[in-house]
Every structure is written in C-alpha cells, then in structure tokens.
Amino acid sequence: MAALAMGGALLLGEHLAGIIIAVMFTGGEALEDLAQRRAQRELTALLSRLPRTAARYRDGGVEEVSIEDIQIGDRLLVRHGECVPTDGTVVMGSALLDESAVTGEAIPVHRRVAQTVLSGSINSGNPFDLKVSAAADQSTYAGIVRLVREAQKSKAPIARMADRFALAFLPLTLALAGAAWIVSGNPDRALAVLVVATPCPLILAVPVAIISGVSRCAAKGVLVKGGGALETLARVRTVLFDKTGTVTAGSNRLVDLKVPHDANPKEILRLAASVDQGSQHVIAEALVAAARERGLELVAPSVVREVPGAGVEGQIGGRHIVVGGWDFVAGQVTQSDFRTELDRWIRRSGTVSVLVAIDGEIAGAFLFADEVRPEAGTVLRRLRDTGTERIVLATGDRSDLAANVASFLGVDYVVSEMKPADKIRIVEAERATRGPVMMVGDGVNDAPALAAADIGVAMGARGAAASSEAADVVILLDRLDRLASAIAIARRSRQIALQSVYAGMGMSGAAMVVAALGYLTPVQGAILQEAIDVAVILNALRALGPPIRDRLTKAQIPAKMLSKLEEEHRELADVLETINAVADGSRHSTAAELRRDLEALEHMLSERLLPHEMHDDREIYASIRRNSDDHDALAGMSRTHMEMNRMVQVTCH
Numbered sequence: 001m002a003a004l005a006m007g008g009a010l011l012l013g014e015h016l017a018g019i020i021i022a023v024m025f026t027g028g029e030a031l032e033d034l035a036q037r038r039a040q041r042e043l044t045a046l047l048s049r050l051p052r053t054a055a056r057y058r059d060g061g062v063e064e065v066s067i068e069d070i071q072i073g074d075r076l077l078v079r080h081g082e083c084v085p086t087d088g089t090v091v092m093g094s095a096l097l098d099e100s101a102v103t104g105e106a107i108p109v110h111r112r113v114a115q116t117v118l119s120g121s122i123n124s125g126n127p128f129d130l131k132v133s134a135a136a137d138q139s140t141y142a143g144i145v146r147l148v149r150e151a152q153k154s155k156a157p158i159a160r161m162a163d164r165f166a167l168a169f170l171p172l173t174l175a176l177a178g179a180a181w182i183v184s185g186n187p188d189r190a191l192a193v194l195v196v197a198t199p200c201p202l203i204l205a206v207p208v209a210i211i212s213g214v215s216r217c218a219a220k221g222v223l224v225k226g227g228g229a230l231e232t233l234a235r236v237r238t239v240l241f242d243k244t245g246t247v248t249a250g251s252n253r254l255v256d257l258k259v260p261h262d263a264n265p266k267e268i269l270r271l272a273a274s275v276d277q278g279s280q281h282v283i284a285e286a287l288v289a290a291a292r293e294r295g296l297e298l299v300a301p302s303v304v305r306e307v308p309g310a311g312v313e314g315q316i317g318g319r320h321i322v323v324g325g326w327d328f329v330a331g332q333v334t335q336s337d338f339r340t341e342l343d344r345w346i347r348r349s350g351t352v353s354v355l356v357a358i359d360g361e362i363a364g365a366f367l368f369a370d371e372v373r374p375e376a377g378t379v380l381r382r383l384r385d386t387g388t389e390r391i392v393l394a395t396g397d398r399s400d401l402a403a404n405v406a407s408f409l410g411v412d413y414v415v416s417e418m419k420p421a422d423k424i425r426i427v428e429a430e431r432a433t434r435g436p437v438m439m440v441g442d443g444v445n446d447a448p449a450l451a452a453a454d455i456g457v458a459m460g461a462r463g464a465a466a467s468s469e470a471a472d473v474v475i476l477l478d479r480l481d482r483l484a485s486a487i488a489i490a491r492r493s494r495q496i497a498l499q500s501v502y503a504g505m506g507m508s509g510a511a512m513v514v515a516a517l518g519y520l521t522p523v524q525g526a527i528l529q530e531a532i533d534v535a536v537i538l539n540a541l542r543a544l545g546p547p548i549r550d551r552l553t554k555a556q557i558p559a560k561m562l563s564k565l566e567e568e569h570r571e572l573a574d575v576l577e578t579i580n581a582v583a584d585g586s587r588h589s590t591a592a593e594l595r596r597d598l599e600a601l602e603h604m605l606s607e608r609l610l611p612h613e614m615h616d617d618r619e620i621y622a623s624i625r626r627n628s629d630d631h632d633a634l635a636g637m638s639r640t641h642m643e644m645n646r647m648v649q650v651t652c653h
Helices: 002-011 015-039 041-048 140-153 157-184 187-196 202-219 229-234 243-247 265-276 281-294 326-330 338-344 376-386 399-409 420-434 444-453 465-471 481-516 523-546 548-552 560-572 573-585 589-626 635-652
Strands: 053-060 061-066 075-078 088-092 095-098 109-111 128-132 223-225 238-241 254-258 302-307 313-318 317-322 352-360 361-369 390-394 414-417 437-441 453-460 472-475
Touching: 002 015, 002 187, 015 187, 015 523, 061 453, 128 548, 140 243, 157 481, 187 481, 187 523, 202 223, 202 229, 202 481, 202 523, 223 229, 223 481, 229 453, 229 481, 238 243, 238 420, 243 390, 243 437, 243 453, 254 265, 254 281, 254 573, 265 281, 265 313, 265 317, 265 352, 265 361, 265 573, 281 352, 281 465, 317 326, 326 352, 338 361, 352 399, 376 481, 390 399, 390 420, 399 414, 420 437, 420 444, 437 444, 444 453, 444 465, 472 481, 481 523, 560 573, 560 589, 573 589, 589 635
Parallel strands: 238 390, 238 437, 390 414, 437 453, 453 472
Antiparallel strands: 053 061, 053 075, 075 128, 088 128, 095 109, 223 472, 254 361, 302 313, 313 317, 317 352, 352 361
C-alpha cells in the first residue's frame, strides 16, 4: 500500500506527499519495532540472563568451564551477583537468591544447606557452593528459555486473521481509489485514498497488544507459549483442576501431633526426625522438614535399620528409637492406655500417621496431610469474577478425599479415581457442552489431559517436565493465584487488541471516504494516516501495564511485610502444638505437673504469641485502615486480639 502511494505521488508530481509518505512509513516501522521491543522486554530479559560459564571445583582449585561441560554431581562455586547456571542443592553456606527472573517473585529468598536452588536465580548474598542435580540443558532455566523461544515464534489466531484481512483490504482500497478517480476525474483523490487506506491497526496493534500480554504474564511468573495460548486463555469458560499438587500443596506437612502428657513434644519430634534423616521416604522427609522448620537440632543416629515402606529404627544417646507406620511400631511396644488412645486418634480422614516408640514404649504420633493451598479459595473466587462459568475438580484420588476437598473449595462438579485417559474424556465432554476448556495440573499423569484441553496450564515450579512440555501455559512460581492473574491479563490484552482494531479500522475507513469525496489532500492524508497508526499502537501498549484503576489504588500491605508475616505465622506452629499438648495432658497430670506445664505455656504465649498479635494490630491493621475509607475496618479482629490478651492474663494468673 505504501509502495503504491509513493509511486502514485511521484507519477502525479506530488513530491512533498511522496516524501511525507516515505518518512511516515519508515517512522511507522521504527515505532512498530520500538513497541515490539518494549512489549517483549520481559521475555528478552529471560534470554539475556542465560549464563555461559560456571566456576567448578577440580583438583583442589576452581576452574571456569562452559555450562555444557557441567555434569550431575559437580560442585560449583556461585559468587555474589552471578546467575546460577543449573539446578542443584546448597552444600555449603547460606544462599540469598533473587529468583525474579524465574518465578516473578521480587523478594529475595534464603536457601539453606540441602535446599534446592533453581537455575537462573541471581546470588544476592555471599558466595555459596552448589551441588549440580541437572545438566545445564535440562535445568529449569534452560526449559524456560526453550519455552520463551517457542512463544516468540508463534502467532495468535487474531493476528493471523489480521494478516488475512489486510491482504483482502488491498483490492478494496484499489476499487475505492479507482471509483474516486473515475467519478471525479481527479487522480489526486485516488492518491489521497491510497495514502490514508492502511490496515496498520490490524498489522501493528494486534501483535503489540498480544505480545504485551505475554510479556506481562512473564513478569508475573507465568510463561504463556505464544499469542495463540494467550488468546485462548482469554476465552476459557470452564476450568478443570487436578487435585494433588495443584489445588493442594503437593507435599505432606505436619498438621498435628500427640504425645503423653508428661512428654516434651519438641523432644519427641527431634528424636523421631533424627532417626528419619537417613530415609528417602517422602513422609520421612516431611518429618525431618517439620523438625527443621521449628529450629530443632538433629543428631546423627547409629545402628540404623530401615524396612522400606514400613519404618526406621536406630540408636540415639543410648536409647532405641523406632519410627514408622502403625504395624511397624505397634509390634515393638508394650500395651498401654496411650497406645489404645493413639489407635483411635490416628484414624483421621485424609491424613497419614507416623508413630514413634522409645525403648519399647509408645512415645507419640504425628499426622501429615497434603493440605489445600491457602490461596485456592481466593483463586476460585477470582476465576468466577473474571467470567469462568464452571469449575471441575478431576483427580485420581479416592472419592471420599476428593469430596472433602471439593466441599471445602465449593467447586461445581467433582470426579474421582480417574486415570489419565478418563481425564481426557472429561475434557472432551466439557468442551462439547460448554465450549473452550482449561486443564490445570502438575504431574506426568496430567500431561495427556493438558494436551487435549483447549488450553493446558502446568504448575511448573515442582511439576513434571512432561506436564510443562504438554501445557500451553507454565506457572513458574509455586503459587496458584498467578493463574487468576494470567487470565485477567489475557482478557484485558485481547480486549485492547480488539479496541485497537475497531477504532483504527473505523478511523481509516472514515478517512478513505473523506479522501474519496475530495476533502483530504494527499499530504493531509499522509499525516492523518500516521496519526492513526501512532494512536492504535499507543493504545495497544496499554496491555503492557496494569489498568489505570489498579495504578491509582494504593497497596494495602507491602509485599515485604506480607512475606515476613507469613514467616512469623509458620514459626508460631509449635505454640499451637504446645497448647494442644497441654490440653490433652491436663486430664492425666498431677496438680504440680499441670502448674509446671501452664507456666511454660504462659511464658510461650506472653513472649511469642501475644507480641506477634499486638504487632499485627499496631502495624498491619493500621496500614489497612490508613488506606481504607472505613476507619473501623478489622475492628472485630482487633477485638479478638484484645480477648486473647485478656484470656492469657486471666487463665495464667
């Protein structure tokens, strides 16, 4: 179109118009390139941070090697400011890492010895040693880079439609220009029509808006594999969730424990976790993690014997410790009232129990569960707010466990005891009755359903590689709430793209009619055409940022404060466990023992729990009130804090 317009201007002697068209055309291309680079900045940043070399320990020294030469088991030195070259675990030192390029989380995280480190993270603290657990080309960051390159190559259906429409627009423009020339006898009118007739709102604005949405999702820790996936994400009306690892955390956590009234819960946990250190069983690892979360110092056991899948026994300080399931432990202890009590207590639905015995006597029990993610309920509400009409829970778990989780979340439909092929059939059935379907999962068994769905979303932070490869969207951070954010971004990006198309093509069409009637000269038409291009591109770039109303809304609580609050709550878990232990033991304790336990509990409540609650009231709630029109906001929560303080004072004194 530009070539025809410039050629016509030269033939008709409209040299100024031809010059303006050439300048405007090259300026438009430069503007498009600038817009595309700005829209892709998050994706480009991921590629630019790809490490090329690593410092590897060898023969008592350190050598610089190419990341292609790194092998599993190598020990690397990660210096301050360096990018972690591959996945591994910390073997010496404590790592302070900026994982924003991988997960989108801006707050640095601490990783201790034996904890996993993701490639692509930046070392923000002191140097540390890393033991390689994956080859560089199979690492988390390398997988992300592959997905990014796929995303950059793909084109959204709406963009492909724009290309086809632009081709059809050419003969229509020539027909209108020819008609204007024939009717008026003035070739300048035909030239003016050619100048203002541009499908740039389609050719430029649509891909800019779509890639802006993809880039913004990447900044949130959600990798969308191209514009087509983003557009489909915007049209979804039915969402299928896998349970384990998706709506639940995917790992067992200690949710309750029970010990005799005269025993120390922390000491029982410490001994059990110390013996379990040598086991590779997932529950054993969860028990050890629970002890370390509570700051307990574990010791190395001796004379360790493990029966795979049943339990472990060993010696610590001359005492014989047995840890495992009921059948394994019960056969090695004497009969007692506490054993009978535990036999009933451990039969809680949805939990896994671990018992511990010391020197032939039952010493306690622990309950573990794969809990529903704390953000799951909020995510489902946000999905419904953004237009999702139906939410289905599809899982391979037993029907009673699935129904329990479904009732907690409030989903529309639940199907249980499913095999991978069954999930595909559910996807097809939902699509046939309700349109585009999104499947969200994390495991290898979810990969077929992710591929079969209109849009598959993989929890890639801890999920299987197969699910990430089969999915159209990968959530890099282990947070389900990023899914709702991605859908909101996708719908806004598509809406902005369509706005640019309708407004831009409407303005171009109106300008063509005005030019055909002789009210626009070629020079005026060239300037007007460029103004339309600039307007639609700038409008498309709005997809790169949040809505104006979100920018005007102040954050209620800073992210750093929220993270600190979450950490403090985890550290208070042992306070709740102590309350339960004292309550359970009060029936069997003597007056002196109960007084001793209550005094210890009083100290714990006064020195740890109450200061935390009062800090919440003074800092967190005050921050929310300052940014709220309601100065009585959270008054009920403040009243609860006051009541807690009163009860501690009255009960303990």
